[in-house]
Amino acid sequence: MAKTTAAVILLLFFFLLYSDSVYAHRMIIETPETGVIRVFYDGEIPAVRAAVQIWDSEDNMVLEGPVDNKGQFTYDEKLNVHKVVALDDFGHREVLIIGEVKREINRFQGALTGVSILLMIALIFHRLNKKNSKKV
Amino acid sequence: MAHIPEGILTGNIAAAGYVLTSVLSLISAKKINCSNVPKVSLVTAAVFCASLIHFPIMGTSVHFSFVGLAGMLLGPLAFLSVSVAVLFQFLFFQHGGLSSLGINIFNMGTAALIGWLVFSVRHRFNNTRKAAAAFSFLAGFVSMLVLASLLSLALYFTNFPKEVAIMAFTAHIPLIFLEGIVTGFVGIGLYKLGKEYLYG
Numbered sequence: 001m002a003k004t005t006a007a008v009i010l011l012l013f014f015f016l017l018y019s020d021s022v023y024a025h026r027m028i029i030e031t032p033e034t035g036v037i038r039v040f041y042d043g044e045i046p047a048v049r050a051a052v053q054i055w056d057s058e059d060n061m062v063l064e065g066p067v068d069n070k071g072q073f074t075y076d077e078k079l080n081v082h083k084v085v086a087l088d089d090f091g092h093r094e095v096l097i098i099g100e101v102k103r104e105i106n107r108f109q110g111a112l113t114g115v116s117i118l119l120m121i122a123l124i125f126h127r128l129n130k131k132n133s134k135k136v
Numbered sequence: 137m138a139h140i141p142e143g144i145l146t147g148n149i150a151a152a153g154y155v156l157t158s159v160l161s162l163i164s165a166k167k168i169n170c171s172n173v174p175k176v177s178l179v180t181a182a183v184f185c186a187s188l189i190h191f192p193i194m195g196t197s198v199h200f201s202f203v204g205l206a207g208m209l210l211g212p213l214a215f216l217s218v219s220v221a222v223l224f225q226f227l228f229f230q231h232g233g234l235s236s237l238g239i240n241i242f243n244m245g246t247a248a249l250i251g252w253l254v255f256s257v258r259h260r261f262n263n264t265r266k267a268a269a270a271f272s273f274l275a276g277f278v279s280m281l282v283l284a285s286l287l288s289l290a291l292y293f294t295n296f297p298k299e300v301a302i303m304a305f306t307a308h309i310p311l312i313f314l315e316g317i318v319t320g321f322v323g324i325g326l327y328k329l330g331k332e333y334l335y336g
Binding site: 041115119123 | 175177
């Protein structure tokens with residue numbers, strides 16, 4: 001028993017170390033500076049297989065191309081950029097409207113909230129069951 | 137990626153996902169009662185957090201699902217548990233999207249039910265520790281295999297090129313084995329701890 005438990009803990013510890021952050025795998029587009037687009041997955045993993053499309057305010061695609069090995073795509077700063085779309089070979093798709101502020105949820109807070117809700121439900125019903133079993 | 141992102145599914149597939157998920161969730165919910173809510177909640181919390189353990193593979197990233205484990209622990213209730221977990225992942229981690237929520241729940245919930253069915257086959261053999269270990273591994277392995285296949289099929293039927301569907305499946309192959317191994321170890325641990333923790 002102790003051996004199995006130790007093996008499970010070691011295995012999970014290895015995976016958690018290897019995963020290098022607590023973030024998951026959503027695709028994200030960033031514009032660190034004018035003329036540069038960065039595409040990556042949560043955990044700062046560059047989306048090296050992504051392709052970027054640039055759309056103007058009249059919804060015409062004005063530029064398209066793959067990102068480099070850092071997940072970056074550069075374009076002419078004079079270009080009228082309204083929308084950036086990133087797609088990869090695995091079905092990920094992300095859209096960024098320039099100037100639009102996206103509401104980001106802190107992952108750690110999100111995980112804490114979700115787990116707290118579920119633990120609370122578990123605790124409430126556990127107590128309820130205990131009460132009911134005492135009555136019987 | 138076990139979650140299909142927002143804005144890529146066609147309307148009919150998204151609608152079919154919601155219909156199938158609603159039906160299976162209702163069937164699964166019939167099995168719930170006050171006494172099993174704590175167990176369902178704890179397993180849901182584990183599945184909810186599983187997607188935080190991710191790996192960069194082949195230029196993308198994939199993550200654990202633990203749906204096979206949910207099936208082993210909850211049986212038919214696993215679908216309901218996974219539904220809540222995937223809903224929470226959408227709300228708190230922005231995994232997937234509103235239009236793809238139905239199909240994401242269906243894919244992962246079905247994989248969990250398959251995990252339960254595979255694990256229940258152990259009763260046909262001597263219910264020994266070795267059988268529990270082997271069928272725990274198979275439950276994790278097959279459920280992840282089903283999940284990756286359903287994901288690829290959904291992409292294929294959404295008019296993505298065949299290559300995209302194949303790539304999405306291929307990226308999950310290492311994880312299919314890893315999930316089988318981890319589920320196998322957890323299965324042995326739970327079997328030793330007490331058979332009553334496992335369903336059926």
